[in-house]
Amino acid sequence: MDGVTATGIRAHARIVARADGRGGTALPVLEGEGPLAPRRTRSSGSEAKVMLVGAMSGPLGGDRFTLGVRVEEGARLHVGSAAATLALPGQAEGEARYDVRLDVADGGELHWMPEQLISAEGSELYVTTRVEAGAGARLVLREEQVLGRVGERPGRLTSRLTVRAGGRTVLDQELACGLGAPGGWDGPAVLAGHRAVGQLVVVRPEFAERPVEARALGACAAVVPLAGPAALVSAVAPDALRLRRLLDEALTGLG
């Protein structure tokens, strides 16, 4: 960490998961600084588990966080977070940035299941998540955004999610919402007053041959096959709790 400066905090974390040759997964790299602290927790079977612990609040205005995860061939990793990430306004000028890069090699498996990202009033955050999944890689990725704490107006949140699987981009989506976002973000084409929005991306090699069947879960959520070995669950909900319930049910439905 470069420390706290007028331009905000710069912090970086990195996780590498590698098959240990005995049917388990080792973590030869597990490092983070300041607000990004990855901790190994109890493993189950061949899967290593990591919990991201927020050691400080943030990201605040002007902060720049980057997080890189690499799952090598044959390794299995589950990453969660101990609490929701709260984007807050900071003393530094400008928006905060949070860039997540996830690489899963052929035969590797990653469950990326952090808690919600909450956009507090007055905050400005641009978050990008970029996934590169090799041929034969498996992935479950959950992304949930909550616009404002209870009874609060949301800050400005822009979130881009790009997933490449087997050499092609299967998903590229950017959602911009909150004060100062392009018009219509809270209208009937985008969020229609819902305050929680989420996506679940599932990459499995077998989806190339047998894609999931598209299915609407009412007027607020859907499961769809992407143009590649991947499926997407998209949902909007009045609050975080109901969003999580929708995504959990949809994931169970994928088997």
Add this chain to the structure above:
Amino acid sequence: MSRAALLVLADGRFPAGGHAHSGGAEAAVKAGRITDAATLEEFCRGRLHTAGLVAGALAAAAALGADPGELDAAADARTPSPALRTAARRLGRQLLRAARSTWPSSELDALAREFPKGAHQPVVLGLAARAAGLGPEDAAHCAAYESVSGPATATVRLLSLDPFDATGALARLAPELDRVADRAVAAARRVRAEGADALPAASGPLLEVGAEWHAAWPVRLFAS
């Protein structure tokens, strides 16, 4: 460039099949999210800044001569709903047929060979603009305008809305539409150096979710 060619391409009567699609308005009406002229305007504004921006950039990039195959794949990645991907290809195929007969060109012929089932409509629109001697600004304006004119016309039928009110909403969106087209062209100009990742990826979750909900209805007035 010919201003009149732009009018021909952008004319709602251009025989490209757009009238059969509501751009998500039918689902939004049924869900009770579009109920009057004001909510129609908000729907169109949201669609303009998401699907409209993306379509505008794809069309502008095609008009600039970017590889249609690469643009079509980028459109797939930006359209998670398979119902919308199918609709976009069907519209693309119909537009290509009309455009080839209106402005014969070897590029349009090549596109038809590469995509027998149809390419995404904005990609075809951009190449049609190119064949008509139009530029990326024209293509982006056309695509962005279609992103709002379709839902507005459909809502007139769905809600028996006063057509004057629907047209008023479109007119109020015009300055924003110009800005969206400018952004679309600026992004499209970066494609040559940076590839299709430079294209915007703005999305409206309810447009995507609503399209799947709509596709499952046994009876509906519009195809999408």
